Amino acid sequence: MTRAEAMPPQSRETATRFRLWRAGLGLRPAEFAMPPEPRSIGSAAIGRAICLGEIQLGGRRRALDPETSLWDLRPLPPRADLDRHGFAWLDDLAAAGTSRAQAQARRWLADWLARYDSGSGPGWRADIAARRLVRWINHAEMLAAGVPEAEAQRFRRSIARHAVFVAQGWRGAPRGLPTFEAVCGLVQAGLALRGMDARIRPAVKVLERLCREEIGEDGGLPGRNPEELLELFCLLVWCDSALADAGLAAQPQHQAAIARIAPVLRALRHADGGLARFHGGGRGLEGRLDAALAASRVRSGPPEGLAMGFARLARGRATVILDAARPPQGAAAAATGHASTLAFELTAGRRPIVVNCGSGLSFGRDWELAARATPAHSALTPDGEGSSVLRELRQGRTVLAAGPREVDCGPVPGHGPASLSASHDGFAARHGLIHQRQLDLGEDGMSLHGEDSLLPLDGAELDEEGTGFTIRFHLHPDVAAQQGEDGLSVTLLLKSGEVWQFRHASPARMSLDPSVYLEKTRPQPTPTRQIVLDARAAGSGATIRWSLSRVSQGTDGTRDLYRDDMSIT
Numbered sequence: 001m002t003r004a005e006a007m008p009p010q011s012r013e014t015a016t017r018f019r020l021w022r023a024g025l026g027l028r029p030a031e032f033a034m035p036p037e038p039r040s041i042g043s044a045a046i047g048r049a050i051c052l053g054e055i056q057l058g059g060r061r062r063a064l065d066p067e068t069s070l071w072d073l074r075p076l077p078p079r080a081d082l083d084r085h086g087f088a089w090l091d092d093l094a095a096a097g098t099s100r101a102q103a104q105a106r107r108w109l110a111d112w113l114a115r116y117d118s119g120s121g122p123g124w125r126a127d128i129a130a131r132r133l134v135r136w137i138n139h140a141e142m143l144a145a146g147v148p149e150a151e152a153q154r155f156r157r158s159i160a161r162h163a164v165f166v167a168q169g170w171r172g173a174p175r176g177l178p179t180f181e182a183v184c185g186l187v188q189a190g191l192a193l194r195g196m197d198a199r200i201r202p203a204v205k206v207l208e209r210l211c212r213e214e215i216g217e218d219g220g221l222p223g224r225n226p227e228e229l230l231e232l233f234c235l236l237v238w239c240d241s242a243l244a245d246a247g248l249a250a251q252p253q254h255q256a257a258i259a260r261i262a263p264v265l266r267a268l269r270h271a272d273g274g275l276a277r278f279h280g281g282g283r284g285l286e287g288r289l290d291a292a293l294a295a296s297r298v299r300s301g302p303p304e305g306l307a308m309g310f311a312r313l314a315r316g317r318a319t320v321i322l323d324a325a326r327p328p329q330g331a332a333a334a335a336t337g338h339a340s341t342l343a344f345e346l347t348a349g350r351r352p353i354v355v356n357c358g359s360g361l362s363f364g365r366d367w368e369l370a371a372r373a374t375p376a377h378s379a380l381t382p383d384g385e386g387s388s389v390l391r392e393l394r395q396g397r398t399v400l401a402a403g404p405r406e407v408d409c410g411p412v413p414g415h416g417p418a419s420l421s422a423s424h425d426g427f428a429a430r431h432g433l434i435h436q437r438q439l440d441l442g443e444d445g446m447s448l449h450g451e452d453s454l455l456p457l458d459g460a461e462l463d464e465e466g467t468g469f470t471i472r473f474h475l476h477p478d479v480a481a482q483q484g485e486d487g488l489s490v491t492l493l494l495k496s497g498e499v500w501q502f503r504h505a506s507p508a509r510m511s512l513d514p515s516v517y518l519e520k521t522r523p524q525p526t527p528t529r530q531i532v533l534d535a536r537a538a539g540s541g542a543t544i545r546w547s548l549s550r551v552s553q554g555t556d557g558t559r560d561l562y563r564d565d566m567s568i569t
Contacts, residue, residue: 017119023164029156030163031194037245038138039188039238040091041291047096050089051104057083059362059520070108071115078122079361085116085123086131094139102142109136109143110151117158126169127178130185133162137192163189167199170206176214176223176332177232183207184235191246204251207239211257219260220308222333224325226268227281229308233261234292241295262298265289267307268321270347276310276321277345279328279337280359280372282520311409313418316445317349322437323377324409324422327388327400334399339388341404341424342437343377346448346548351494352476353548354378358518363525369398371518375472380435380452382469382537387426387435402429415440425457431467432457433537447549455541466538471546473502474515477528483512490531497554504546508535 046056053064058080062073070084083089093101116123123132136143136159144152166189170182183206190200215221221229236258240250250258268276273290274283302312309325322344328337338356346354357376360367370376374386381387388403404426412419418441427433438451454469456462475481480493487510492500504510515530535542 013120016124019168020119020124020161020165023168024157024161027157027160027164028195029153030159031156032137032140032192033194034192034245036137036140036192038091038094039241040088040135040138040234041285041288042091042093042095043285044092044095044097046089047092047094047101048098050093051096051098051100055089056521057081057089061523069111071111081122082125082128085112085121086128087135088131090135090139094142102145105139106143106145106147109155110147113154113158117154124165125173125178126166126171126182127173127185129162130166130170130173130182130189133159133166134185134188136162137189159189160193163193163196163199167203176221177228180207180210180214180232180235183210184239187239188242191242191248200248204243204254208251208253211236211251211253215257215260216308217260218303218306218308219257219262219264222330223279223328223336224309224333225279225281225336226265226275226277226308226310227284229261229268229281230265230275230284230289230292233258233265233296234288236261237292237296258296259298259300262293262296263300263303264307265293266300267302267312268310269319270321270345270352271314271317271319272347272350272352274347274352277356277358277519278310278321278323278340278343280361282359306409311420311422313420313439313441314445315418315441315443318441318445318448319347320439320441320448321345322409322420322422322439324407324420326405326407327403331399334401335397337388337400338372338377339374339386339390339400339403340377340379341374341387341407341426342422342435343374343379344437344439345378348445348494348498348500348550349496351478351496351498353479353492353494353500354473355476355517357474357516359520360518360525362520363518367518367525372398372400375470376474378473380437380454380469380471382427382431382433382454382467384470385427385430387424402426412438412440416443418443427454428457432460432462433467433541442549447547449545449547451543451545453541453543454537461540462538464538466536466542468534468536469542471508471533471535471544472515473531474517475529475531477517477526479528481512481529481531483510492548494554497552498550499552499554500548501551502531502546502548504533504544506533506535506544506546508533508544510534 053066055064093105166186173179173182186203190196243250311322311324313320323340357371360371374381388400390398391401392398404424407424409422412421421438423436434455436453440449478495482491490502511532513532515528517526517528
């Protein structure tokens with residue numbers, strides 16, 4: 001929480017009003033140094049849905065009477081309200097391109113100016129103001145088209161005040177992605193608006209420092225959230241393109257950060273183009289990753305070894321991505337990270353098969369906490385405990401604690417390039433056990449063989465009763481599952497028509513249990529299934545061997561083009 005957010009609402013609003021009054025002293029309405037060019041990409045399908053009365057805020061779809069203003073929606077949780085004031089929905093209305101969508105955008109803008117332009121409302125945090133500013137600049141021609149001159153003047157005057165407000169207050173944004181958003185917004189405003197040239201160089205220097213201090217040498221972020229890394233990458237690429245269009249060059253650390261991040265994102269991308277869903281991140285909007293990678297002009301492929309702590313296996317049309325590092329470290333990262341050590345996801349072609357439940361952030365506090373625990377991941381848990389413990393602090397935050405200190409991952413000798421063996425000691429202190437997971441993706445990408453072992457620490461022996469443990473394989477909701485009568489197999493039917501089969505050869509008891517799939521592009525948690533193996537480790541431990549293999553290709557000529565975020569029509 002920033003210092004401003006800790007202030008009482010009335011005091012915060014008074015301070016904001018004063019800052020805006022000061023920012024507007026002597027300012028003229030903004031004029032553009034060059035015609036605005038949108039750099040953020042919206043979805044025409046989502047824009048059409050907004051016109052029909054359905055908008056997505058805070059990861060949830062919300063019904064909206066077409067005759068009602070967006071600003072009349074009540075009540076909204078804080079995250080949804082910030083989304084509303086950030087104006088990212090403007091990209092979607094612009095992408096729809098219809099006269100109705102454009103008129104709706106102009107009405108909602110005029111209403112916002114009437115209600116909040118003096119400094120009221122929650123949208124005056126520096127990063128949210130910068131997000132709004134960039135969208136206004138991007139779509140200024142559409143927003144000002146056909147409106148009375150007095151309204152157009154008020155809009156351009158607010159743009160100018162926004163730029164000064166962000167320049168004076170970017171340090172008040174929360175650390176991490178919000179700070180980047182504020183500074184990148186300031187760079188783009190400085191380039192687009194006349195009279196703001198003097199603000200470009202200081203903002204570029206701040207961005208240079210942030211790239212050096214906040215982005216790891218491996219191109220990763222402390223929170224290890226793939227979607228957050230994508231959002232940051234988009235901001236850096238947009239700024240780089242804007243500077244290039246103005247005949248300027250990004251600073252070396254800025255360009256180096258882009259070069260470091262691009263290969264990491266390629267490693268975290270599944271065969272269907274979506275990102276691996278770990279540590280609070282979702283799949284990413286359709287097309288955003290590909291567009292950003294193309295604009296970056298970085299051609300480097302996925303790095304050798306781990307990428308931001310994740311291991312990737314890829315063969316044929318299949319990808320496997322495994323969380324192969326310690327949970328996110330540091331106070332801020334531990335407050336958002338998931339207990340997902342050695343959890344994995346499997347995608348074949350355009351079809352996710354094995355997934356993690358995802359982020360519950362969009363669905364309330366209870367879902368958020370449940371989704372962060374190990375049982376919400378395709379991983380192993382002894383006696384229902386996770387690889388890390390979720391511990392609630394007095395400040396109302398819940399952080400990861402007592403997690404793995406040592407996580408090892410490397411290739412399996414003699415098993416080819418698409419194999420790995422990983423282990424962690426997250427259960428050592430509480431149970432005296434080490435978890436080892438070995439994965440081997442077949443040469444054609446149509447089979448995945450796995451082996452999970454729970455072994456006593458330092459070669460000790462477990463007692464006769466031993467320790468019970470569970471291995472979970474959460475299935476994507478589009479996978480239809482039928483358990484075999486032999487108790488050793490589950491048949492999986494994909495929407496593409498492919499048939500896969502899960503099998504195990506072990507003393508474990510197998511069941512097909514309810515699960516849930518959490519994705520912010522869906523209006524609510526989606527019921528699905530999970531394959532569950534229950535067993536006990538006694539004596540020298542236990543090893544469970546399992547496999548996932550394609551047994552039928554499906555109908556010839558089937559076009560398999562579905563993605564989760566194509567569900568909004």
